[in-house]
Amino acid sequence: MASFEDDEAYWNETKSRRFNFDDEDENSGSRLLGVSQAGTSRLSRQIRSVISNDAADTSLLLSESSLLSESTFSNDSNKLFSANTSLASATLTDGLLPSSAVSDSTIQRIINADMSKELKPRGKLLPEEELKILRRKDQMRWQPPPVEETLRRILLGLPFSLECYRSLDDKIKILDAALDQGNGDAILCVVQFLSRTLKRAQFTHLLSHRPVAVSHYAAHLSTRFQLTELNNLLESLGKSRDASIKQFGLAIGNIDSPSRCQRTLQTLRNCLASHFSSGAAEMDRPFVIHAIKLLEWQIAADEKFRSLNSVQEVGENIIGAPALLSVAHACRYHWENPKSKNTVPDPLAPSVLCQSLGINQRAYQWTALRTKAQEQAWEAVDGLFISKGWFQGIRLIGGSNSIPMADVATELHALGAPEDIVVKYIKLVEGVEERISLANRLQCHTAAIDIMKSQGDRLGICRLKDRLPPRSEEQLYAENALKSSSIRWKN
Structure with a gap:
């Protein structure tokens, strides 16, 4: 075992030699x-x-x-x-070094490099210098990137940050750039950022000159049912009527089932009282009143329909339907007899509904005509347009406000009405030439022959007979008319 002196000698000795230029x-x-x-x-x-x-x-x-x-x-x-x-x-x-070995400029650069190295401070930096460096790095970190780069990242769905746009000029610049680009996501992101970082007055002033940004932000608020913020935004922009209409649209859009119609009805009444009582929105007040009346009628009609029919027969949901569809429902299930002597009309009758909602005569007649023609209720159709006049004459209902008889005849022919029904309305068309043309267009040749017989137009019947199929019923009818001796022909 080695002694203590041997260990000391081992650790104190060295086997390497120092460098010496004098070593030979x-x-x-x-x-x-x-x-x-x-x-x-x-x-x-x-x-x-x-x-x-x-x-x-x-x-x-x-x-x-x-x-x-x-x-x-x-x-x-x-x-x-x-x-x-x-x-x-x-x-x-x-006796000298060659002059081409090292140039004077190289020697001077070597000397300057040595001097600059000696002037560099060695060791750790001073606290003041470190603080300056940290501040400079922090400023570089929060320096806003180019607007185009940020908008590109938004468009591509890449991570981005708007917090570095701190000055008002930078915020206006990125908002205008997003509007010029037309990217809805970028516009909405920038507007939301401005709503968080600007004062209310500044934010409203910026949006007042940018209607596209207002529409995007308003749609965002309405989609998320942030009604208070939406109303405050539109009111601050001086669009009280738009705010009222938006409130009405949100209220009426919640009708998706009969179970929620009562709550929607109460919401509409509150909207009428709070948003359509004064100001620019007052001109839309009758429209909101009609919407409330329509919903009230639909609730009553739905309750009566369900009470009179079994669950299996209930297949039509009238809640939330448009006005003319409600009129068609009334024509099917609540039709009133025009000849009825009842002085108290049915509140669910189509005529009462049209009067309550301000639906004009033509809209009501078109809806009732199509509904009753599908049911083949031809007497009900006659009750829409024809009434008995003096000496058993025919009087048209509605006068100039009624549907033209030519349109009625064309619609009945398209809906598959019998020929005698169609001919009845063809004969009510004013103008002989128009009646003959309409009869030929609707393939009612018998009616055309009768009209020409009444006018004594023998040549017209001859021309029509030549166009008819040989030995057809219409051709035989034309030949018999030409052989008649009681007709006084004009040509």
């Missing part, structure tokens, strides 16, 4: 970057012998020698040694 032993010394210590020592002594007589050039020659040593160490060791040897021989021969 080339083989025993270590090699520095591929060059032996002996070669480096000889080069050093040669340079010292050259510059020993000129003390003023000492620093210059040392700089060149150090430069040559560095360049020598960067190449292969054999080439370096030969270069050092040639340099030494040239120095000993001429």
